[in-house]
Amino acid sequence: MFKKIVLQKGVNLYIRKTEQFKTITMSIKWISELDAKQAAHRAVLSNVLQDSNAEYPQQSELRKALDELYGTVFYLDAGKRDNTHIISLNMECVNDEYLSTDGVFDDALKMIQTVIFKPNFKDGSFDESIVRREKRTVIERIRSIYDDKARYAHKRMFDLMRPNTPASISANGTEEDVESITSATLLDTYENMLKNDAVDIYIVGDVKEEELIEKIKEMFNFQEREFVRKPSELDTNEVKDIQTVFEKQDMKQxxxxxxxxxxxxxxxxxxxxxxxxxxxxxxxxxxxxFMNVREKESMAYTVNSAYAAYYGVVYVMAGIDAELEEKAVKLIGEQIDALQKGNVTDMELEQTVALLSNSIRSAFDSARGQIEIYDQYKYFDEDFTADKWIAQWKSVTIEDIKQMASQIKLELIYLLSGREA
Structure with missing residues (x-):
């Protein structure tokens, strides 16, 4: 799917030559170990680098330059996966083949080069006023979780189930860690990122591969580095005590x-x-x-499950009336029991595989989707394709589901509800 070129030790280029899109999409990912204090620094750093640079010291100037490149899209974000923190720089521009002028992609590459290697420094470090502003932005992002009750409950679940582990560390760090950031400490983070992070560069579009490889080598000359990705170690100890935690806030549902x-x-x-x-x-x-808890028994406004595979957690999220908690938990448990007994119809299995297949295929409708899916699954197979993975889903049997369900063990019941309950 992607052609891999090792530029340096720890620095890889992945190219997908395709005529599927009229654009060229690029994503550069810097990967480091996940640590709360550094996550805060890296979240602020991604904002600061996106704001401005030495060539475009005002955000308005940078946005104007992007508009002149036929609306080239550019942004950075910070996230986490398993026990790693990832800063992603993303760019998408129109392929020159579809324009009356040449050089748009080359100019976009030069802009990205400037963003990475020529930040907006004052007196040898980041502009303090920009750092302060972007610290506030990240703090507001952290605080917004407390206003969104579903997100807050989700956060609390991981805090309780996997405290002080990558599962419970935010990609934005903590408010206290953000507050402690200075221009000097942010500069250290920036220099460390360029020198030590693993780097994966993705490009999708109708490109001339050999010519592109030489351009990337010349313009993004990252030095070799040592970074070994080690998967998180799951807590394999048997669950002895089921935690039950009730928390009250001023809320209705x-x-x-x-x-x-x-x-x-x-x-x-x-x-x-x-x-x-x-x-x-x-x-x-x-x-x-959905069918039994929400539709049949009308016990939840919303209900669904998710699988946090990196952390070995399957969890259920439900919006309920607080007084129905005990009944809802019992009914949810009955659905696990049904799976453990193999009470699954062929139709349920077929519909599930079809919907999983549709979701991965629809992700491939965008260049960004192709990058993100491949970036995740390449650790299984560098020749990964959607069809290969779908074939694995199609081979799953009801007996397989029974065996998987038998390994799902209840660990936590958490209810966030209103004070009137």
């Missing part, structure tokens, strides 16, 4: 999170089987949770 542990992680050979199992359990509108 209760937010229920039911957390289960499983030894089947993203890197486990049974990962595709667990994806299908979660789909049958609560991943889609035909699933057991």
């Amino acid at each position: 209760g937010k229920l999170q039911v957390g289960y542990s499983t030894p089947v992680s993203f890197y486990h050979p049974d990962y595709p089987k667990m994806q299908v199992t979660n789909g049958v359990f609560g991943g889609f509108a035909h699933s057991k949770l």
Whole structure:
């Protein structure tokens, strides 16, 4: 799917030559170990680098230059995956083949080069006023979780189930860690990122491969570096005590999170089987949770399950009336019991596989989707394709689902509800 070119040790270029799009999409990813304090620095850094640079010291100037490049899109973001933190620089521009002028892609590359290697420095460091502003932006992002009760309940679930682990560390760090950032510490983070992070460069579009490889080598001359990705180690200890936690806030609808542990992680050979199992359990509108908890019993306004594969967690999210918590938890547990007994119809299995297949195929309708899917699944197979993965889903049997469900163990019941409950 993607052609891999090793530019340096720890620096890889992935090219997908395709006539599918009239644009060229580029994504550069810097990958480091996930640490709360550095996550805060890196979240602010991504904002600061996006704001301006030495060539375009005002954000308005940078936006104007992008508009002149036929509306080239450019942005940075910070995220996490497993036990790594990722800063992504993303760019999309019109392919010169579809324009009356040449050089748009080359100019876009030069702009990206400037963003990376020529930040907006004052007296040898980042502009303090920009750093302060972007610190406020990241703090507001962190605080927004507390205003969104569903997101807050989700965060609390991981805090309780996997405290002080990558599962509970935010990609934005903590408010206190953001507050502690200075221009000097941000400069250290920037220099460390350029020198030590693993770097993956993705390009999708109708490009001339050999010519492009030489351009990237010349313009993005990252030095070799040592970074070894090590998957998180799952807590394989048997769950002894089920945590039950009730939390009160001023709100109307209760937010229920039911957390289960499983030894089947993203890197486990049974990962595709667990994806299908979660789909049958609560991943889609035909699933057991939706049909039995919401539709049949009308016990939840919303209900679905998700599979946090990197952390070995399957969890249920439901919006309920607080007084129905006990009944809802019991009914949710009955759906797991049904899976463990193999009470799954051929139709449930077929619909789940079809919807999983549609979701991965639809992701391939965009260049960004192709990059993100491949960036995740290449650790299984560098020749990964959607069809290969779909074939694994199609091979899953009801007996497989029964075996996967038997490894799902209840660990946490968490309810966030209103004070009047």
